[in-house]
Amino acid sequence: xxxxxPGSRHAANAAAxxxxxxxxxxKILVRKSERRLYLLKGAEVIRSYRIALGLNPEGPKxxxxxxxxxxxxxxxxxxxxxxxxxxxLEVSYPNDLDLERARRNRWEPGGSLxxxxxxxxxxxxxxxxxxxxxxxxxxxxxxxxxLEIWLLTPDNVPIEIQP
Numbered sequence: 001x002x003x004x005x006p007g008s009r010h011a012a013n014a015a016a017x018x019x020x021x022x023x024x025x026x027k028i029l030v031r032k033s034e035r036r037l038y039l040l041k042g043a044e045v046i047r048s049y050r051i052a053l054g055l056n057p058e059g060p061k062x063x064x065x066x067x068x069x070x071x072x073x074x075x076x077x078x079x080x081x082x083x084x085x086x087x088x089l090e091v092s093y094p095n096d097l098d099l100e101r102a103r104r105n106r107w108e109p110g111g112s113l114x115x116x117x118x119x120x121x122x123x124x125x126x127x128x129x130x131x132x133x134x135x136x137x138x139x140x141x142x143x144x145x146x147l148e149i150w151l152l153t154p155d156n157v158p159i160e161i162q163p
């Protein structure tokens with residue numbers, strides 16, 4: 001199709017960015033104290049996002065119902081396009097260290113930790129979600145940021161969550 005006319009289907013497609021041209025992250029880094037999630041490719045930050053954490057954000061998640069966001073090394077294990085939130089990516093919490101700590105203390109470690117967008121049915125005004133920590137321990141973003149993360153992270157990508 002060399003020599004396609006401007007305005008032809010081929011010329012329009014050539015101008016649109018192709019999915020293969022998007023920079024895929026090979027690691028996710030979360031810094032809870034900064035309320036930031038970073039997508040990395042090697043040592044380079046390719047995207048940075050503001051996040052909301054659990055209602056009790058200080059310290060690592062220890063048990064079910066503590067409203068904390070975990071700290072440690074995990075990976076993305078599942079994509080859910082039909083969750084109660086705008087898209088969700090499941091994080092492999094609890095890891096072996098989390099399970100051992102919970103066993104030692106006779107606690108249930110909890111689970112179902114997700115990176116997700118806003119609730120599909122808002123229970124509060126939008127400003128509430130934009131300006132505070134509001135999850136049960138998950139990592140939440142705006143819907144537009146969540147869509148970008150969904151597109152830029154391959155399955156099984158590692159995620160490090162720092163204090």
